[in-house]
Amino acid sequence: MRLQHPSLQAALSLCLFILLWQGLASVLNTSTLPPPIVVLDILLDEIKSGQLLHHLSATMGRLAFSFSIAMLLGCAIGISLGLNKSLDHFFDTWLLIFLNIPALVTIILCYVWFGLTETAAILAVVINKLPNVIVTLREGTKALDKDLFAMAKCYRFTKLKTLLHVILPQLHPFIMAATRSGLALIWKIILVVEMLGRSDGMGYQLHLFFQLFDVASILAYTIAFIVVIQAIEWLILKPLDKHAVRWR
Amino acid sequence: MNDINVQIQDKSYLNSADNTTKQVIKNLSLSLKGNEFVCLVGHSGCGKTSLLNILAGLDLDFTGNVTLGITLPKIGYIFQTPRLLPWRTVAENISLATSCQPDSLDFFLESMDLSHEKNHYPAQLSLGMNRRVAIARAFASNPDLLLMDEPFVSLDSPTARKVRRLLIDLWAKRPHKVLFVTHDLREAITLADRLIFLDSKPMTVLKEIAVTIPRAERDNELKIEQFKQQLFIDYPEIHTLL
Known part of the structure; x- marks a missing residue:
């Protein structure tokens, strides 16, 4: 039998991974690499106790908030710079400086200057993410089709009409790219932010487990993390992609 | 609408590769009176598109003076390429640019043989169909001044004939100024009140000739041909343009 169905292939490949x-x-046979069943057990316990949900939702809340601010601000600044x-x-030099500040430095400085709040x-997450969005959108704006702008000008499109029907559809791939790379970046940074200065969230929990050398719990939380990220990809990003390219 | 007067002393482009400037228009002056239909005839690449862009207000970087008769006239512009929004349907492309009523939208689509393509995206249609959408868009915008930059080039000849007739019908029904760029002298004679022959490098007006054939007889191919031959006899200098 040949393996043709993609979801069957994916299931088999996952099984192989778990088997390995x-x-x-x-x-x-060491406590630093617990078998899958132990990890699953802890994962279910954490879900039942509500601990996982509590910390996961704290992280998700921060993620949603900082991501929205960074994207909105980044799009506005990026488009302005591109035009x-x-x-x-x-501002090219500023961008260069902010792009090259290590994430950890921003986080430390934010906590030092504004307290462990x-x-x-x-703010630390937004500052880390913002330059990437700006650069992506700036390049996208520079690549906008001038002929279509001329058409819009000739037929007296209002500013809003030009933005909605001429600019944003062209920027869509750049916005999606900034979204994807941004989410990947924020996931990583937000854990460090929580580890260093918050008393809830996934980062805080992972830090706690690290101090206890509790690898099973770390892996259980990691699984929860992977599931959530994939859910965002499948339920939000993929449909957005499909909707926007229906004209192709 | 009052007369349009165009005086362009100089329009040059800077070639950033070797920092040289190239003059495309020099001391050009022309005017459109009343609701005149004027055809510009000249080599391709002689600067006609630059002239249309200046008239449309898309290019402000020139030395000269353009008065359009009224402030903010409605301008319909058929570009050399269709310039449709690929992410909007045919109907959306037209209604976004023209704010025209649904019935008149249907009328224009119908007359361009595009009724069935109303809800298609431009990428699903051929280039010729895209051009027809762009033409419908310009017609539907009810312009005071209609600029047409070789609009019928990739249309097959029956369609081109049909669209030419529609253009004249619409123009007769709702008079407005038309500036039509072409290098097809027959087409120009069939459509225009007046022909303006343009010399190239840099572009200036070589000759202005009124077309004396009555509108009712413009379908007569023989008359058009005769007029064309007579032009070559009377004005041998236009030979070099065609």
């Missing part, structure tokens, strides 16, 4: 994990855990050459030249945490 089980095999390795049995051979090594205005002299502005772009002037929620605002500081959100």
Whole structure:
């Protein structure tokens, strides 16, 4: 029998991964690599106790908030820079500086300057993410079709009409790219932010488990994480992609 | 609408590759009176598109003076390429640009043989169909000034004939100024009140000739041909343009 159905293939490949994990855990027989069944057990316990949901929702809340701010601000600034050459030249250096500040430095500085508060945490994530969005959208704006702008000008499109029907559809692939790379980035940064200065969230929990050397719990939380990220990809991003390219 | 007067002393482009400037228009002056239908005839690449862009207000980087008769006239522009929004349907493309009523939208689509393509996206249609959508869009915008940049080039000849007739019908029904760029002299004679022959490099007006054939007889191919031959005899200098 040939393996043709993609979801069957995916299921088989996942089974193989779990088998390998089980095999390795049995051979090594160490507490630093617990077998899958132990991890699953802890995952179910954490779900039942409500602990996982509590920390996951704290992280998700921060993620949604900082992501929205970074995307909105980044799109606005990126489009402005793309449309205005002299502005772009002037702020190019700033962008370069912010792009190259290590994430950890921003986080530490935010906590030092604004205290161990929620605002500081959100701000740290936004500052880390913002330059990437700006650069992506700026490049997208520079690549906009000038002929269509001329058409819109000739037929007296209002500013709003031009934005909705001429600019945004062309920027859609760039916005999606910024969204994807941004989510990947924020996931990583937000854990560090929580680890360093918050008393809830996935990052805080992972830090706790690290101090206890509780690898099984770390893996259980990791699984929850992977599931959530995939759910976002499948339930939100993929449909958005499909909707926007229906004209192709 | 009052007369349109165009005086362009100089329109040059800077070639950023070698920092040279190339002059495309020099001391050109022309006017459109009343609701005149004027055809511009000249080599392709002689600067006609630059002239239309200046008239449409898309290009402000020139030395000269353009008065359009009224402030903010409605301009319909059929570009050389269709310039449709690929992410909007045929009907959306027209209604976004023209704010025209549903019945008149249907009328224009019908007369361009596009009724069945109303809800298609441009990518699903051929280039010729896209051009027809662009023409419908310009017609539907009820312009005071209609600029047409070789609009019928990729249409097959029956369609082109039909669209030409529609253009004249619409123009007769609702008079407005038309500036029509072509290098097809027959087409120009069939459509225009006046022909303006343009010399190239840099572009200037070589000759202006009124077309004296009555509108009712413009379908007569023989008359058109005779007029064309007579033009070549009377004005041998236009030979070099065609």
